[in-house]
Amino acid sequence: MSVYRLGKTGFRFNAVHSFADDAGYDRLPHGHDYEFTVMLEGESASGGMLFDLRELKPLVEREVIDVLDHGNLDTLLPDPSLETLAQWIWRCLRPHLPERLRLGLTVWETRSLFLEYWGG
Numbered sequence: 001m002s003v004y005r006l007g008k009t010g011f012r013f014n015a016v017h018s019f020a021d022d023a024g025y026d027r028l029p030h031g032h033d034y035e036f037t038v039m040l041e042g043e044s045a046s047g048g049m050l051f052d053l054r055e056l057k058p059l060v061e062r063e064v065i066d067v068l069d070h071g072n073l074d075t076l077l078p079d080p081s082l083e084t085l086a087q088w089i090w091r092c093l094r095p096h097l098p099e100r101l102r103l104g105l106t107v108w109e110t111r112s113l114f115l116e117y118w119g120g
Contacts, residue, residue, distance in 0.1 A: 001043060005104075006050045008057070009037035013065050017073035017080035029074070032109050036089065039104035040097065051101060063092040082109050086117035094119065 016031040038060060040051050073080035077088060086107045094103055108114040 003041065004044055004050045005039055005041045006053070007037050007039040008053050009035070009106075011036050011038065011060050011065065013069040015068050015071050015073050017077075019080070029072075034068075034085075034107065034109060036086075036105055036107040038093065039106070041102040041104065042098075042100050051098070059093065059096050063096065064089050067092075082107060082113070082115045083117070086115050090117060090119045 012033065012035045014031060014033050016029050018029040019026045021027070038056060042050055044050055068076070073085065077084045086105050089107065090103060090105055097103055102118065104116065104118040106114055106116045
């Protein structure tokens with residue numbers, strides 16, 4: 001049985017957050033240019049296509065980017081960490097994708113800081 005992992009990258013939004021309990025500069029509101037990749041994993045469907053990626057861009061824009069872009073993560077998330085952000089994005093997308101597919105994300109906060117999340 002063959003398993004495939006299909007991804008689309010380049011989803012971007014800008015947002016501000018802070019960590020009030022941080023002793024350093026992260027306690028102050030600051031912004032990031034976030035970028036994320038959506039990955040779908042599963043067995044190939046009949047016809048050979050795992051998922052039609054043309055459906056993914058409008059879904060991500062409507063459910064995630066339109067909500068987060070130029071927003072304040074402090075007002076949306078109980079903890080504006082990269083982990084909590086990835087979970088939030090995952091929860092927004094999961095109900096709109098076929099159950100047979102496993103959903104994963106890679107979310108970059110900076111060019112050198114990222115997190116991979118496969119839900120749970």
